Amino acid sequence: MARFYLIGFTVLLMFDTVAQCSFKLAAEHAQPLAMSIEWLVRVFSGHWIYVSIAGYILTFFTWMTLLKKAPVGPAFAASHLEVVTVMIVSIWLFHEPITLFKLIGTILIVSGILFLALAESKLAKKANNHSD
Known part of the structure; x- marks a missing residue:
């Protein structure tokens, strides 16, 4: 099951990062912005x-495939890693600067996901111990 999550969330992040960066490239291609x-x-x-x-x-x-098996809380949090992956790709692709606020945000996002994953793991262990 862990392999399913690892592969699934990696694919989710890849698709979401490509989508968002492509959206920015589309916007740059269509400059100047005008409602016309x-x-x-x-x-x-x-x-x-x-x-x-x-x-x-x-x-x-x-995302729909992952939600069939993944707990919603940690899955929702992990799906927001795309904020981090888009930031990393944007540094390379769009030459966007790394700022202190971006680094702090990255640390907070990753920490939150790790804490949720640990909490979910502890709950699963408790549930398994009570069913024995």
Whole structure:
């Protein structure tokens, strides 16, 4: 089961990161921003918007598959690791700076996920001990 979670959440993070970064690339391709038909044509004439849409669809199906087996609390928290993966990819892809607030946020997100995973593990052990 641990292998299922590891592979599943890795795939979820990959799809979500690709979707969000592609969405930003689509926005950059369509510059300047204007609520007009020409702007919509620029958005949908580039391939990044379609990569983004595909990424979001794949993220949705991966998420639904994970929710069939994963506890909702830790799964929901782990799904927010995409904030961290998007930040890391954005440093490389968009040359965005690493700031102190981004580092603190990353530490808080990862810590929260670890604490939830530990709590869930302890609850599962208690449940197994009581069923024996």
